[in-house]
Amino acid sequence: MYRYCVKTKRLPLMKRVFFIALIAVMAISCNDDESNPDSKLFMTFDPRFNGEDLQLGNAYTNIHDYPFNVLDVKFYISNIRLHKPGGDFLEISDIELIRIQELQRSLEFVVPTGNYTGLSYDLGVPPSMNGINDPDFLISQYPSGHPLSEVTSAGMYWQWASGYRFFSFDGRFDLEPNTDDFLPSPFSFHTGTDTLFREVGFFQKSVDIKPGETILFSFAVDVDSIFATAADTINLAEVTSFHGSETQIETGIKLANNMSKAFVLK
Amino acid sequence: MIRVLRTCGFSSRLFSTTLFVSLLLLWASCKKDEPVCDEDNSLCENVSGVGTPHEFEKPFFFPDPIIPSDNPFTEEGIELGRHLFWEKDLSRNNAVSCGSCHFPSASFSDNVPLSVGLYGDMTRRNSMALVNMAWNTNFFWDGRARTLEEQLLEPIENPIEMDLSWKEAVERIGSDSIYQEMFSAAFGTPCVDSVRITYAMAQFIRTMVSGNSDFDRAQYGPEQLNINEQNGLFLFLAEGGDPNVFPGGQNGGDCFHCHGGALVLFTDQQFHNNGLDTVFTDLGRAEVNGSPFSEGQFKTPTLRNIALSAPYMHDGRFETLEEVIEHYNTGGHPSLTIDPLMKFQGVGLGLSEQDVDDLVAFLETLTDEDFINNPDFQDPH
Numbered sequence: 320m321y322r323y324c325v326k327t328k329r330l331p332l333m334k335r336v337f338f339i340a341l342i343a344v345m346a347i348s349c350n351d352d353e354s355n356p357d358s359k360l361f362m363t364f365d366p367r368f369n370g371e372d373l374q375l376g377n378a379y380t381n382i383h384d385y386p387f388n389v390l391d392v393k394f395y396i397s398n399i400r401l402h403k404p405g406g407d408f409l410e411i412s413d414i415e416l417i418r419i420q421e422l423q424r425s426l427e428f429v430v431p432t433g434n435y436t437g438l439s440y441d442l443g444v445p446p447s448m449n450g451i452n453d454p455d456f457l458i459s460q461y462p463s464g465h466p467l468s469e470v471t472s473a474g475m476y477w478q479w480a481s482g483y484r485f486f487s488f489d490g491r492f493d494l495e496p497n498t499d500d501f502l503p504s505p506f507s508f509h510t511g512t513d514t515l516f517r518e519v520g521f522f523q524k525s526v527d528i529k530p531g532e533t534i535l536f537s538f539a540v541d542v543d544s545i546f547a548t549a550a551d552t553i554n555l556a557e558v559t560s561f562h563g564s565e566t567q568i569e570t571g572i573k574l575a576n577n578m579s580k581a582f583v584l585k
Numbered sequence: 586m587i588r589v590l591r592t593c594g595f596s597s598r599l600f601s602t603t604l605f606v607s608l609l610l611l612w613a614s615c616k617k618d619e620p621v622c623d624e625d626n627s628l629c630e631n632v633s634g635v636g637t638p639h640e641f642e643k644p645f646f647f648p649d650p651i652i653p654s655d656n657p658f659t660e661e662g663i664e665l666g667r668h669l670f671w672e673k674d675l676s677r678n679n680a681v682s683c684g685s686c687h688f689p690s691a692s693f694s695d696n697v698p699l700s701v702g703l704y705g706d707m708t709r710r711n712s713m714a715l716v717n718m719a720w721n722t723n724f725f726w727d728g729r730a731r732t733l734e735e736q737l738l739e740p741i742e743n744p745i746e747m748d749l750s751w752k753e754a755v756e757r758i759g760s761d762s763i764y765q766e767m768f769s770a771a772f773g774t775p776c777v778d779s780v781r782i783t784y785a786m787a788q789f790i791r792t793m794v795s796g797n798s799d800f801d802r803a804q805y806g807p808e809q810l811n812i813n814e815q816n817g818l819f820l821f822l823a824e825g826g827d828p829n830v831f832p833g834g835q836n837g838g839d840c841f842h843c844h845g846g847a848l849v850l851f852t853d854q855q856f857h858n859n860g861l862d863t864v865f866t867d868l869g870r871a872e873v874n875g876s877p878f879s880e881g882q883f884k885t886p887t888l889r890n891i892a893l894s895a896p897y898m899h900d901g902r903f904e905t906l907e908e909v910i911e912h913y914n915t916g917g918h919p920s921l922t923i924d925p926l927m928k929f930q931g932v933g934l935g936l937s938e939q940d941v942d943d944l945v946a947f948l949e950t951l952t953d954e955d956f957i958n959n960p961d962f963q964d965p966h
Contacts, residue, residue, distance in 0.1 A: 376878045390878065390925055420878075458847045462649040463720060469845065470648055470720050474853025477846035489925035505925035560928070562824055564833040 356531035360401070362426040362438075364417050366392055367539040367583075375420060378502065382547050385555055387492035388502060389542060392419040393473060394486040394578070395466065397448075399440040401430060402521065408439075414448060416466040418473055419540075430528060437523040438536050442579045443485030443516040451482040451513060481511030481563035486578045488545060492555050506559040508545075510575045514568070517579035524584060537585040544581040551576050629776035633784060636661030636771050641719070644796035646805045646849055650719035652791070656734065656784045661770040664965075666789025668767065669782055671964040674757050676703045676747035683740065683786070684964060686712045689957040692890035693793065698901025702745040709745075710867070711901040714894045716887050716956075719791040722854045726883045726899045729873045733790060737783035751779045758782065795889050795956035796849075803950070804848060810950060816940075817947025822846070825913075825934035836935045838913065838944050842926045843885045851889055851951070856882040857924045860917020861898060869899065880922050890956065892949045906945045914941065 366373040366389060373379070378386045396415050400408040411428045418424075443449075448467060450456030463470035467483065475484045487509045491502035526534050546553050551573035561570045636659030643650070652658070669675065671684045686700040686708075687693040693715035699707040710726050718733055730736035740746045741754055749757075758764050759777035769775045771785055800818075802808040810818065821844075823837020843859075845851045856870040858881040870882035883899045897903040903912065914936045916929035923930070936944070956962075 457646055458849065459646050459648040463651040468648050469847040469849050470651070470722060470854065473855055474843065474845060477841065491925060501919065501921055503919065503930075505928050507925050507928065558832055560824075560831065560833050562833055564824070566828075567833050570832070 357429040358432050358528045358530060359533040360411065360428045360430045360528070361533060361535045362399075362428075363535070363537045364419070364424050364540055364582075365538070366419055366542055368542045373542055378497075378500075381492075381555070382543070382552075383554055383556065384496075385492050385494055386497045386502060387490055387506070387555065389488070389490040390420070391487065391489040392540065393417065393475060393484070394442065395444050395475070395483060396440045396442060396519070397445050399426075399428075399438070401438055402436045404434055404436055409435075414444060414466050416472060416475065421473075430534075432528050432530055432532075435526050435528065437521055437525070439519070439521040441516065441518050442575075442582075443510070444483040446513045446516065449482035449513065449516075477511065477563070482513075483511060484563075485510045485515060485575070488574075488578070492559075494556055504555075504559060506555055508553070508561045508574050509563065510561070510571055510578065511563045512571075515571050515575035517575050519579050519582050522582075522584040539583045539585050541581045541583055545574070545577050548577050548580050553577065629772065629778045629781055630774065631655065631780070632773040633657060633662070634659055635773040639663055639788075639792075641792070643719075643794055644801065644805070646801075647717075647794070647796055648720070648849075650791070651722075652719070653732065653734065653787075656787060658788050658791070659771060661767065662772070662785050662788040663792055664789075665764075665767045665771045666785035666787065667962070668764070668965055669758070669786050670789055671966055672758075673966075674761075675741050675749060675754055677749045677753075678703055681747060682964075686746075687715050689959075689962060690893065692716055692795075692893040692957060693962075694894040696895060698896050700746075702743075703748055704745075706745045710899045711896070713886065714890060715790055715793055716795050716889050717850060718793065720850055723884065727870050727873045728856060728884055733787040734780075734783050737786050738779065754782065755779060793956070793959075793962055795953040797955045798889065798951050798953040800848075800947075800950040801953075810947070813943045813946040814950050815947075817943040817945070817950075820936065820940055820944050821947055825929055826932075827935050830932075831928070834935075836940075838910065838934060838936060838940070839926070839928075840888075840913075840944075843924075844888050850887060852885045852887045854885065856884055857926070858882045858920065858922045859913075860920070860923045860927045860930065861902070861912070863918045863920050865920070867899065878922055881920060882922060888948060889951050890953055892945075892952050893957065906948055907941055910936065910941045910944050 368379050373389060375390060376388055378388050381387050394417055396417065397413060398410065399412040399415065400410050402408045409431070411430060415426050416423070444467065458469050458476055461468040466472060469476060472483070475487065477484065489505070489507045491505050493502045493504060522536065524536065528534050553573060558570050561567050561574055563571065633655055634657040639658035639660050641658055671682045673679045673682045675682060680703045686695045688695065694712045698711060699709070700712045702708060713726065721733070724730035724733060724736035730739070741749050742751060755777050764777070765775035768777055768781060772781055799808070799810065803810045820838040821840045823835035823839070824833055825837055825839035826834030827836060828834040843853050843855070843857055845853055856879065862881065865881045868880045870879035871877065892906065895904060897909050903909045914934045916931055916933050917923065917927045919930045
């Protein structure tokens with residue numbers, strides 16, 4: 320005896336009615352479980368230029384008057400901490416990967432209720448997880464699904480060079496005024512190595528997280544700051560690429576400094 | 586580390602989901618039923634994992650894969666999957682099986698630009714090699730399937746590839762007494778449906794692990810690559826461009842950006858436009874996500890066993906690895922979506938002829954004879 324059925328078959332009417340009722344009952348019964356719901360913290364990251372949301376692929380004009388676009392932004396943030404009054408803190412994640420192009424732009428954490436004074440995190444993979452100085456380090460120690468696994472790190476690991484890429488920033492530009500859609504020259508800035516690990520800093524925002532409540536920390540990633548801060552400027556006429564080379568470490572330091580200053584709490 | 590936990594609450598999402606499902610079911614109830622089931626109108630009970638648990642084997646330098654919790658490996662499921670993978674009755678005219686376009690000597694791909702379907706027609710894209718699928722996170726050249734189980738639902742019904750409806754496929758397999766026994770052993774009952782067929786095949790394909798090439802025995806073992814292969818590896822990992830012109834340039838092949846700096850899976854699992862065309866005849870990834878920035882993007886294939894699966898690219902346009910490397914060496918063709926990592930249009934990477942030969946020599950070290958000759962993967966019929 321056998322029976323077979325294709326996946327596209329439909330249930331008879333009575334079963335359908337039953338399932339609708341079942342779903343309704345489940346929804347209501349789930350509602351009863353809200354006596355002790357989780358509280359959550361959301362973090363979002365959106366690229367911004369000149370105070371406006373930046374659209375990938377759209378042409379903008381940078382401080383040197385070059386047309387440019389941004390095609391891909393990926394970065395690791397680490398040591399994400401919720402700070403309590405009095406200086407104590409709660410670490411809510413050791414490492415996370417944000418991928419702007421793939422719309423992997425937000426993080427969600429279940430957090431304990433209570434009063435907090437703000438949030439802090441770092442930019443890059445901490446030396447203890449990066450494996451550069453560990454001859455026995457194998458990327459396979461991170462299981463698939465982990466932000467540092469080869470399977471789910473979106474090519475951010477460079478075994479022989481810098482460990483993981485910390486901040487990967489790619490796009491195109493022209494040194495001439497250009498109204499075409501196509502910008503001929505690519506730029507590609509990828510920081511890495513322990514030297515370029517940076518604290519992003521503390522973002523003050525007093526919150527009282529109540530049971531079942533969701534708190535949002537929404538960050539802009541200011542592309543303006545990646546090209547230029549008061550201290551460091553990246554001029555595309557002079558440099559279009561940094562991939563961790565020691566010979567370019569001055570460029571790398573400027574980039575790492577600027578990238579760490581690009582995060583702004585909205 | 587605190588990870589996302591799903592909570593149960595009468596959220597707006599749950600409400601809208603409930604509403605959507607209810608409306609869907611009501612809509613379905615209004616449509617006239619088609620007789621697609623022979624008995625009690627129910628799908629097979631999902632009883633995956635009732636057979637003998639199979640211990641998944643992988644090299645120590647591979648990460649743990651993501652195995653769907655509802656489709657665990659069993660010895661019986663894998664064996665059933667192997668029979669189904671090589672089953673020509675899954676094509677309308679009994680002419681082709683999955684293995685017809687994914688055979689071992691070609692790294693479970695084939696050696697023609699576009700594959701030949703059951704009636705002799707050409708498929709739209711080059712057959713993809715089935716290597717280390719247990720770690721794959723998206724399927725097809727445009728990534729339109731998110732899981733192997735989902736991917737496997739397509740080729741049997743595809744009118745060029747196998748042209749068999751699932752209804753007919755289920756009837757053919759379900760009426761075979763040998764398969765009835767195999768389904769019982771793998772899933773607890775002889776019931777056959779498209780889910781069980783694809784789940785069994787997915788189990789089989791996930792066992793196809795390649796990690797014992799000359800490269801692996803040198804990188805992760807005591808052996809050594811020869812001098813040309815070592816130089817090829819160096820070039821694989823080196824930046825392109827003349828250092829006197831491009832700061833940071835190393836006159837290398839710059840392969841690692843997309844084919845994986847970890848030297849394990851040899852793919853970043855992402856989609857790139859590698860500069861094949863200025864005008865696209867195949868939009869690639871953009872057909873899936875609708876984004877104009879994805880036009881001409883295709884999935885980065887693994888380089889493991891790449892020497893076996895010529896010709897290359899999504900349309901099989903390059904016959905040899907030398908041609909592929911020469912494409913990158915010339916910098917490719919500009920377009921609106923060309924990857925910023927293709928930095929040298931009109932300039933080139935600067936690889937010498939010897940460099941190209943050495944890169945090919947390195948790529949050939951990724952061939953794994955144990956993989957293609959593994960008796961567990963061959964046609965059992």
